[in-house]
Amino acid sequence: MSNAATSLPATPDRRLGSVLDATAGVLLKHMPAISAGLGLIVLWQLIVWFFEIPTFMAPSPVDVFFAFQENAGILWANLLPTLLEAFLGFVFGNLVAILLAIWFVHSRTAERAFYPIAVFIKAIPIIAIAPILVLIFGNGLAPKIIIAGLICFFPTLVNMVQGLKSASPAMLDLMRVLSASNTEILWKVRLPSSMPFLFAALKIAATSSVMGAIVAEWIGSSFGLGALIIEATYNFRSPLLYATVVIAAVMAVILFFLVSIVEARVIRWKPAANH
Template sequence: MANQAEPVTMATAFAEDAEAQARFRAHKRYLAWRGRLLPVAAVAIFLLLWWQAVEIFDIQPFIAPSPVAVAKVLYDRFDMLMANLLPTAIEAVSGFILGNLAAITLATAFVYRKTMEEALFPIAVMVNTIPVVAKAPILVLLLGNGMEPKIAIAAIICFFPTLVNMTRGLRDVRAEQLELMRILSATPREVFLRIRVPNALPYLFSALKIAASTAVIGAIVGEWIGSTKGIGALIIQSTYNFDSPLLYATIVVGSTFSALFFGVISLAEKRLLRWNVAHNA
């Protein structure tokens, strides 16, 4: 009798396990679809409320155009908007790369040279406290009216958050890990690559996601000073001309690019940090 009951019990266990896995996959699909649909629904509700507010309160177009007017400008002047987005995108991405590379390099130096951190970190804090609108004219005077000052502004804005997070990530290593590497006679390079860098990656990506948005802001602010093309220049032109639909359309284009940039960094984070249990949870 015991031999006959055993296969039944095992079959039941396998069936229950299959059902549990199916429920888990179904719940995971539900969460994925909910994560996609909720933002879309929120944007749709916001646009509906915006449209209703313009219609009910009879708001003048030069103050706040309706979403329909903004959509019409996006469609009719799409080529012009994309032509102005291109330089802004180049400036933002270039500043993002340069600023973060500089921050990662300096953070590495801070971890191994405490004296350098004590000397340079206060300067980095002081530079970070200067408003962007004050930095922009200085950099324009130093670098001219080309892309260089816009890239520099974007890089400076990206620099400080990455410096702080990367320094903390490289340094915030458990003593047990360092002791184990010492026992294994690991070289300083092996300790850096196998312990410090993996530990710092979650901190780094948190900073990179912030920098992805702020780099676009820096490029746009830089274009407010002495630029004839770009999203920032188009914002100034449409404001002075009281072309409110174009102003809103320009803001939509800039915000969409910033969101896409943020999404690319988030996707890279998910791909590279699959090993991080705390991150995936």
């Protein structure tokens, strides 16, 4: 009887119960962070009320909430361009970084020639590069994607080079003894060993890409969250300003967790814990 019962297909009630259990588990796991966040919001509200801070200086959480309601259409319309710029910058910046890292690992000459140039470009403040790109490419999507990509590029390049070089020397020697080509060594040894390094960089890049897109919009744009931040600041619309900043932060956090989900699917093994 027990075997027959366990072989029955899951009913909708059982599936709903499993989903609720999983949701409850996630909430319980993140309860300290949720409690701390709610506590900070309450503290923020009390400080604004107690010190009677003017709304144009520091709106209360209630004011920000109403700003979300009153400007939902504006926020959504400006969210989409920034999301597109951040996503495309994330993809292209990381793709170029990964390809360069593979080239550097297979060519010491290329690494010695171009790695210092990458460091030099990274040393230039992105706020100084942005106007140059706007002058060259105009106020369209291109400069914003490039700036978002540049912010993502360097951390991924550094981590990916380190990850590709972290392959076990014994495994590399074994592959060479088996007459494996450089391509086979790359796919079967170097890339798998580089995955933890790569995803560590991608999680940084996921949040940085949003910052890059917003900075690019500050330089020259009439749309996007960056442009909305500038407009709200100049017009003293502080609740809208704070709401826009919250939207940008939530977008960055969501991108971070999406990369984390992909990481959990790709990297199945975990290093053994030291006892």
